[in-house]
Each structure stands twice: as C-alpha cells, then as structure tokens.
Amino acid sequence: MRSKKLCFSLLMISSLIPVALSVSSLLPQDEIETLKRIAAVLKKTDWNFSVDPCSQQAGWVTHNAPSGFENSVWCNNCSNNGSICHVTSIVLKSQNLVGTLPSEMASLPFLQEIDLTRNFLSGTIPDEWAVLPLVNFSLLGNSVSGQIPSWIGNITTLQNLALEANQFTGSLPKELGYLQNLQKMQFSANAFTGELPATFANLSNLVYFMIASNNFTGNIPQFLQNWSQIQRIDLQASGLKGPIPTGMPLLKNLIDLRISDITGNSTFPQLEGMQQMTYLTLRNCGIVGEIPPFIGAFLNLKRLDLTYNMLSGIIPSSLIHTNFIFLTSNNLSGPVPDWMLTSKNNIDLSYNNFTIEGPGQGCQKGNVNLVGSSYSDDNQGEDEPCLDTIPCNGDNWFFYINCGGNEASLYENNTHKIYEQDNDGTNGVSTFQSYSNWAYSSTGSFLDSRDNNNFIATATQNLSMPNSELYATARLSPLSLTYYGFCLINGNYSVKLHFAEIIINDFDGYVSPGRRIFDVYVQGKLVLKDFNIRDNANGSNKAIVKTFPAVVTRKRLEIRFQWTGKGTTTVPVTGTYGPLISAISVENLNPPSESNSSARLVIGITCAAIFAVVILVFFAWKKGYFRRKNAKDNDLRGLETISFSLRQIQAATSNFSSSNKIGEGGFGSVYKGRLADGTVIAVKQLSSKSSQGNQEFVNEIGMISALQHPNLVKLYGCCIEGNQLLLVYEYMENNSLARALYGPEQYQLKLDWSTRHQICVGIARGLAYLHEESMLKIVHRDIKATNVLLDIDLNPKISDFGLAKLDEKGNTHISTRIAGTIGYMAPEYATRGYLTEKADVYSFGIVALEIVTGKCVSSYMNEDQYHLLDVAHLAKEKEDLLSLVDKRLENQYNQVEAVGMIRVAILCAHSSPAHRPLMSSVVKMLTGEVSIPDFVPDPYRFRDSLGYGFGENLHEQATT
Known part of the structure; x- marks a missing residue:
C-alpha cells in the first residue's frame, strides 16, 4: 500500500513539472530564440537560458551593479492575465561587448529601449531596426560609424537619442526634426558635418541638445529660441560660427549653456532673465566689452567660464556667490576685488591686466590664481609681474618633473636624473604651485564629473614600458595646465614631454572609443595640435615621448597644455577629458662643462657679468633709457637676444656704406652686411628722427625674439649703443x-x-x-x-x-x-x-x-x-x-x-x-x-x- 502511494506521488509530481515550467516561462519561444541569436552576435555568455529571461535572475538582471554598469533585460506588455510577456528593454552598459550591432533585435516587436552605452561595438545602425517602437535609444561610447539613418525620424515614439562618442559622419538628416516627442539629442564627439537642419526648429519638447566636438558648418541657428523646454545646450567646439543668437533670453528653463571656439567678435550675449542658469560656459567666443552685471542675478550660478575672450573692464561684485569663476586670458584690469582674495570659491584670473597692491608675494593668493598679473609697490615705484617675484637660487640648465607622482631616480643615457615629485592633487581648479625652480598653473573644473577634485591620474593596469615609474601617474587638467621653468641659463634647450594614456583603456585588443584631444605649446609656439596620446602611442598604457627645441631668452621656459573642447568627455566615465602629462624633461643643449678650475671660472664669469651690468647700466642711464615706471623701455631689461656691438655692425656693413643700403623703411634704413663668420645679415637702423623711437624698438625685440615660424623673418639680435638702435635680421636674398x-x-x-x-x-x-x-x-x-x-x-x-x-x-x-x-x-x-x-x-x-x-x-x-x-x-x-x-x-x-x-x-x-x-x-x-x-x-x-x-x-x- 505504501509503495502504491509513493508511486502515485511520484507520478503526480512528474505531471506537474511541465506545467510549472510552462507557467514560469512568460516569454514566447520565438523571442527566446531571438535573444540567443543576439547573445551570439554580442558574444554575451552570462545570459542563462535555463531560466526564464523575464525572471530578473541569473544574468538577466544584475542587481546592485556599480554606477555606470548595468546588465538587464526587462519584460512588460503582458497579456493573457500576465502569463505572456515581451522583451521591452535591453540595457547593457559597460559590459565590454564587442562585434557589430545585432540586426536580430528587430525580431523583438515590443522592444522600446536599447541602451548599449560604453562598449566596443562597431559597424552601422541596422536598417532592420526601423520597425521598432523605440522610446530610448543609446549607443553612447562605442565605435559605430556611418550616417544616421533617415528612418529614425519615423520613430515618432522616440524620446531619448544618445549617439555621443562614436564615429558617425555626414550631415544630420532633416527627418530628425519630425520627432515631436524627442527630449534628448546627444550627438557630441563624432564627425558630423553640414548645417543643422531647419526642421530642428520643430523640436519644441527638446530638453537636452548636445553636439560638441563635431565639424558642423554655418551659424548657430536662431531657431534655438523655439525650444521653450530646453535645459541644456552644449555647442563646445561644434564647428558652428557666431554670433550667439539674440533670442536666448526666451529660454527661461535653460540651466546649462556651453558654447566655445566660435569665430567672429561680438558683445556679451543678452542672457538677462535666465534665472535658472547654473552652469555658463562662453569660452573663446570672441566676446568684447565688459562682463554685464546681470550675470550676478543668476542666483543659482555655480560655474562661470569666460576664458579666452577679449573682455575688458573690471569684475562685477555681483559674482560673489559663484563657486567657480574662470576668467583667464582676457583683458580685464584694475585692482583684484577684496572679496575675491578672501573668498573660499575657486577663481582663476590668470593672464589679465590686474594689479595687486603691495610687494610681490607670488602668483597665488588664497584660492585665486593670479599668474600674469602684476604687483604694485609704491616703495619701488613700478609694477612687477608676479612671475618675476619668484626667487632664484642660482642658475639652472635642466629640470625634471614626475608629473602627478613621487620623486623618481632614473639612469638615462648613463646619466643619473632625479625627477622631482609633483603629487599635490588637493586643488587643481585654479592653482599656482611653485617649487624649487619650476611651477605649474592649472585652471578649470571637470564638467559633469562626480569628483571635481581629481587632478592626478593613477594607472589601473600594470605598465611594462621602460621607466614605468614616470607613467604610473599623471597630472590632469580640465582646461589649461602650464608648467614654468625658472632661473634657467639662456640658450638652446631640449624639451621632452612624456605621455601615456592610463585612463582610457582598450579591451582585449579592441580600441576604446574614448578620445583625449588637446593642444601643446612650448614657449608660446603651438607644437602639437589636436594631440591624441593613444593614437600617437598606438594604444593605451604605452609611452610616447615628444621632443621639441626651445630657446630660453629670459631665464624662463613655459610649457602649456590646453583643452579646446574636442574629443570625448564621457568615456570611460563622464568627466574624462583634458590634458594629461606624465613627465617633463628639460635640458640645456650646451650645459656648462666641469673642470678643476670650475670655481675660479664661476667667480670670473660672475665678476665679469657684474662689471658688464654696471657698465651697461651706466651708459643706459647716461643715454636716458631709464624712465618713469610707466615707460615701456623698462622692458629692455628682460630682453636677452644676441647682443651685437656697434663695431661688429659697422664692420659688417662697411660702416653703413650706401652701397650696402638695400631699403628704406618707416623707421630708418636697412643695410646688407656680413659678419666675421660669413653670416649674411640685414640690419635695420632705426632713425633717431623717428617719432616712434625706442618704443617701437622695444616692440620689435620683444615680439620677434619670442616668435619662431618658417614664415616669419628671424631676428638674430640687436645693438644698443650710443644713439644707435639696431636690429639684426636674417638676410632675405630675393627682397620683397x-x-x-x-x-x-x-x-x-x-x-x-x-x-x-x-x-x-x-x-x-x-x-x-x-x-x-x-x-x-x-x-x-x-x-x-x-x-x-x-x-x-x-x-x-x-x-x-x-x-x-x-x-x-x-x-x-x-x-x-x-x-x-x-x-x-x-x-x-x-x-x-x-x-x-x-x-x-x-x-x-x-x-x-x-x-x-x-x-x-x-x-x-x-x-x-x-x-x-x-x-x-x-x-x-x-x-x-x-x-x-x-x-x-x-x-x-x-x-x-x-x-x-x-x-x-x-x-x-x-x-x-x-x-x-x-x-x-x-x-x-x-x-x-x-x-x-x-x-x-x-x-x-x-x-x-x-x-x-x-x-x-x-x-x-x-x-x-
């Protein structure tokens, strides 16, 4: 009897098993088969098909995933009392997916969301997807290419379209302007061209519009004023031209406006009444005039970036409540407001014409970066640039910096070199930090980043290149980073810049879609335009060293790294962009040689230099070259081009023989000459009758000696002797x-x-x-x-x-x-x-x-x-x-x-x-x-x- 009952029980259980499986399998079999084909295309192995994909278990949904990582398949649109459901959402963020976009997704007829953000997918958008009732569609941070299909404009249900940080090309289809429900258009960091379609004026429900870092043409369209719901506009380095539309004040809901690198000059745009404004970037927009007081009425304003414009006048006091203020490289003047010097906000006023009262105390006061400003000391009677207040402990002919890292002791070319530490990452928002004979100045904050204070990068993978300790860390900057070398012996130098991309990492042979792009200047000369570390090094975590010549004429060297709005900003995480530098090596090409009599040599040179300076000062004083503090001739003291004697010039030109005269300029005669070493020169003899006089002479020396370009006449040096003001140029054989x-x-x-x-x-x-x-x-x-x-x-x-x-x-x-x-x-x-x-x-x-x-x-x-x-x-x-x-x-x-x-x-x-x-x-x-x-x-x-x-x-x- 007991045996019969057991057999009956087993029979009942076995009969219930298929029923249970049938009840738990909410997804139709054809959609399950479609998911299997999608998994094969994406090489996705963690989908467990032994359980129902709608179960939210076993690889179909990853619970408590880190921010930015998501692995989920969601079902909805159920029928038959909930016994049959359909796949409505596939979200696979940062899953290291490779391959192409699976056309098989078109076989999921109820699919409303495709989010494949931050993967390694390539190819084009499949035309088969045109039948899908998409609401949210994101391919952000992949390597998808081709043009945007025009059929996307027929998906009237679409609300969010994020194609940022891919390789799309061509113009935007006008059909996108028919998407009446579209709220988010995110197209930054691609290679789009052409003008924005006029149909975009119809996108009245648009909330986010981001097209930064592209190659668009034409002007910023006036139809932006139609977007009454818009909250964020990002046009940084989009390729569009100015002026900024006059209808911007109509956008009362605008919170975040970012425009940069547009051509043409204009006055400050009318933004009055935009009380919700929280982030305002108008960088390198050719804006002239003063900062309008109405900016202070933006009570929610947290970040103001007006860098690289032509703004003049004083700073309005109404900005006192703004957390981040970046005004570098304008023409603002006057005293620095007291409230700024005592503020806890981060403020960058570098490279303006501000004056700071009192004796020089460096280029940083509190949280204010003042590089390029001057100190006014009534006791001295003249203004002194803050960079000139940094003390020198003797002359130097080299320096080495391990940017973002600790001190590193290396042997290079049989020479022991100590790369000094540069590991202070406490505040790079608006900072000037000075060390023994070098310093750096950093400006900017990382937009949209959860960590605005992360200015030092650390490698997350093991590095195998030689001298890897130089590349394990790096200094970052969101906008501009400048290194200065001080107290250097004048002469020719070799500047080596060490780079390695240690943040944007490739995966298993697949190239990351992230692109860090910035410019590099050495001594004011653009030496690297749109520099991409990874492209130059042929991959991530690989070293690349760029070497440049530099001429030091005023005992100071300047190396600047600058972001111009190009590249990606969201890969691998939001806020990844801007300059990155691993190490800097600067060496004089003709360093002083060592000998047993080095001490006597130093003493002799020092005495001779002092004697020469005394003689030079005496004659300069006799000839009236010293003037009041506002006389620009004081600049002559800082000019250290090659100095020729009058006797040399007279010998070279046969005492300014008329037979050697080759021209007559607005400032005097020009002579051909030949130096003792055979070098042919052109000598411009500034006329003593010239009403411009020494001022123009100072301008010539100061500018030309700082500029070197194949299409600029090279200045060899100058001569100041007696009443002679002479410039010595390279000789141009074919005249004008x-x-x-x-x-x-x-x-x-x-x-x-x-x-x-x-x-x-x-x-x-x-x-x-x-x-x-x-x-x-x-x-x-x-x-x-x-x-x-x-x-x-x-x-x-x-x-x-x-x-x-x-x-x-x-x-x-x-x-x-x-x-x-x-x-x-x-x-x-x-x-x-x-x-x-x-x-x-x-x-x-x-x-x-x-x-x-x-x-x-x-x-x-x-x-x-x-x-x-x-x-x-x-x-x-x-x-x-x-x-x-x-x-x-x-x-x-x-x-x-x-x-x-x-x-x-x-x-x-x-x-x-x-x-x-x-x-x-x-x-x-x-x-x-x-x-x-x-x-x-x-x-x-x-x-x-x-x-x-x-x-x-x-x-x-x-x-x-």
Missing part, C-alpha cells in the same frame, strides 16, 4: 614680394603659378601663427607686399613687426594712432581705428589679389577712385574671375586654384569684419582641406562709401 611682382622691371622675378600659390599659403600660415597659434596674440597692422620678404627658395616671410600691435590678451581696442598703408587697411580700422586681427585678414585679401593679378593695389587708385578690390568684385559679378589672372602667366596656371585664391581674397576683404574668416581657416581653404564658403553679399564693396576718398586726410592720420 612687391619688388618681385611689380617693382622696377630689372628686379621683377618670373613667378610661376605654383610659386605664387606657395607664397600665398605661406603668408596665410605666418598670419595664422601670429593670430592664433602663438601665446602672444599679435595684430601686424601693416600687411602688404613690401612687408613680405622672399628667401633664396622664394619662401615668404612676414617682416616689419615695428608696426605690430602686441595684444597679450587678445583684446579689441580702439587705436589712437592709425598705423598702416593706404589701400591695404581695413575700412573699420582706417575710418574708426577699430583694430582686431580681422584687419590683417583684410590686408591679406588685398595682397592675395596682388599675387594673382601681378599688379599693385595703388595702380588702380588714380583711375576714377577704383580699388583693386572693386575690380575683383566687378569680375565676380560678371562671373569672369579668371580675367584677373596675371597675363604674364600666359594661361600656364591651375584654374581651379586661381579661382579659389580669388574667392578667398574677396572673402577676406569683406567690408564687415564679422564675415572675414580666421587665418587658420584661410590656410585650410587655400590647401583644399575645407571648401570655400559662398560669396557673402557686400553692400559696401566700393571703397568711396567707406571713406577711401579721403586719402589725403587718412594719410596724415597714418603718419602722425
């Missing part, structure tokens, strides 16, 4: 471009088309360096063919910086003395004294026309008041641009290049500065890297309407 094109016939050169094109591109590169790449932002003010010299290979070099307007902070200003040449001067400068780098762009346009036509601009000026530019416009209207080409070329030229050069010239010489391109863009247009924009109507193209008819009065202004 003007003489080569249209000078006396016996001096003209037969310049073929390729040479002319090369000359035009070279001039553009030189100006781009002056305006954008050098730390000193310089407006030349007198670009013309006579100020472009040609070397023996007919390479162009810009000369005569005596008229250059040094503008260290890039400020627009009204010039009280017009300095230029009729015919080449921009109208706004000639008539109103309004000076920006766009004045040089205008002048370049005229020179480019001269290169094409072979004619001087003045050759037209006596013919019914016509101007060469007017002739070009007439040819444009007749659609006959090639009629302008120099007849001497006899049709032996590249017609496409010729038309392009003329179009660029007309664009550069537009009467409105806002429509003129940057010189860096001009270079790309001339070399074919980017297309040339269509002609912009120029209603004031004829010069009479711009005051050029008043030539006589204008000439008087230009020479007084």
